[in-house]
Amino acid sequence: MKLSEVKKILNADVIVGEEHLDLEVKTAFGADLMSDVLAFAKAGSLLLTGLTNSQVIRTANILDIAAIILVRGKKPSTETINLAKEFKIPLLTTKYILFETAGRLYAKGIVGCLEKVENNSVLD
Amino acid sequence: MNLETIVKEFGLEVRCAPENLKNNVTGGYTGDLLSDVIANSREGYIWITRQVHQNIVAVASLKEHAGIILINSCEPSRETLEKASQEKIPIMVSSLSAFELTGKIYNLLGKKD
Amino acid sequence: MKITVCSTENSLYQDSFDIEGGNFNKAGIVSTRIKSILKQMGLPADVVRKCAIVSYESEINVVSYAKKGVINLTVNPETVLIEVVDEGPGIPNIDLAMQQGYSTADQKIREMGFGAGMGLCNIKNYSDIFHISSEVGKGAHLLMTINIKQ
Numbered sequence: 001m002k003l004s005e006v007k008k009i010l011n012a013d014v015i016v017g018e019e020h021l022d023l024e025v026k027t028a029f030g031a032d033l034m035s036d037v038l039a040f041a042k043a044g045s046l047l048l049t050g051l052t053n054s055q056v057i058r059t060a061n062i063l064d065i066a067a068i069i070l071v072r073g074k075k076p077s078t079e080t081i082n083l084a085k086e087f088k089i090p091l092l093t094t095k096y097i098l099f100e101t102a103g104r105l106y107a108k109g110i111v112g113c114l115e116k117v118e119n120n121s122v123l124d
Numbered sequence: 125m126n127l128e129t130i131v132k133e134f135g136l137e138v139r140c141a142p143e144n145l146k147n148n149v150t151g152g153y154t155g156d157l158l159s160d161v162i163a164n165s166r167e168g169y170i171w172i173t174r175q176v177h178q179n180i181v182a183v184a185s186l187k188e189h190a191g192i193i194l195i196n197s198c199e200p201s202r203e204t205l206e207k208a209s210q211e212k213i214p215i216m217v218s219s220l221s222a223f224e225l226t227g228k229i230y231n232l233l234g235k236k237d
Numbered sequence: 238m239k240i241t242v243c244s245t246e247n248s249l250y251q252d253s254f255d256i257e258g259g260n261f262n263k264a265g266i267v268s269t270r271i272k273s274i275l276k277q278m279g280l281p282a283d284v285v286r287k288c289a290i291v292s293y294e295s296e297i298n299v300v301s302y303a304k305k306g307v308i309n310l311t312v313n314p315e316t317v318l319i320e321v322v323d324e325g326p327g328i329p330n331i332d333l334a335m336q337q338g339y340s341t342a343d344q345k346i347r348e349m350g351f352g353a354g355m356g357l358c359n360i361k362n363y364s365d366i367f368h369i370s371s372e373v374g375k376g377a378h379l380l381m382t383i384n385i386k387q
Binding site for chain 1: 152155156157160175196219220222223224227229230231234
């Protein structure tokens, strides 16, 4: 699906990357913990998150994330926006909560960028 | 829809408070920032998170969530389990990612409502 | 336990990068540099990815807990070595620190999306060889090896 369709499904506003809405995305990862993203998210996926600080952009850049969707209508700082521009990572914002955002995208055929984690227990 | 339907549908592993699987699920909230969950989730929601710390029980109890589902096969800490058992908050574990599980539960809730 | 990076006469690249403790605005700059260096050297994408994640989590740790630190990057024909040395409080109980979910992070770190007790696990999981040591009151020392050829 094109990023422009993701935008439509989520009634999202494009903050950075209006020129990249033709980008194709198939998978997504949703999380508010960047270490969780670093552990599991795959290159080329959408990142759905409620965090808005600049580390979100840095994490996305480290992992070659295709685009970032900020949920719950959160507004990023100028610093975050500038960094997204610098790294050319599309940054969108939707008013929907993560549950609704993931649900809508999943219903339209976007799948998780990983299916299962079999063993992730606390080393105790 | 009650919690038990969701547990059966997606093969969730129940870690505590099985006596409360009849809890009615009115919606869902996916997220790992406790302050956001407190601010935006509602009574009767199923909370999907990868946080395993005992603070999740306090949040779920405060907001009267139907239960908590830990994703990516994350296991609750011992303190979390003890507290959740006391507070009678069901904690379940899924091997799916937050995105996948949320998508599936969203669709299920949509169909039955 | 003191580990030193073995001499690298045949190393392809070697550089050191300083990290400022406590400065979250700059956290991630060094790992972004490292990523682009390794990419430019033409290393396989999965190796670049592992090195970038390992460097980034390490950098976040230094910024979060130490006064200052340094990342030494060495690229050998068959391995990438990432060594992180910091000056700070050190780690009193390494076994505990390595447990997933264990964290001493404050609110500020958590607001950045870190401090959930996953960082060291990520570093370990993405490294082919992982060493960690610490002297309380002085700092921590991490040495990660990532194999270029599997």
